[in-house]
Amino acid sequence: MGVRIPPPVQTKEIDMSVINYIKDSFSELKNNVTWSPWSEVQRLTVAVAIFSILFALATWGADEFLKKVIMVFFSWIN
Helix, strand or coil: CCCCCCCCCCCCCCCCCHHHHHHHHHHHHHHCCCCCCHHHHHHHHHHHHHHHHHHHHHHHHHHHHHHHHHHHHHHHHC
16 A cells, blocks of 8 residues: 555657747648638638627726716715
8 A cells, every 4th residue: 555656757858949949930830731722811810800899999988978977976085
């Protein structure tokens, strides 16, 4: 009834120099990444821009509304 100790994990030595990392990254982007068609990228960019503007306006509107509610509340207290 002893404690079982797992064997050590085998690791490979990996050359993690910055130059090799950058070369491998570019190779990965060039050979293994599937890029979306340009028309889809444009369409999704427009969708993200519109959503961002709408979200900013909603946040601004909520901020203004809550500011007025708090001002009324504090004027009511005084």
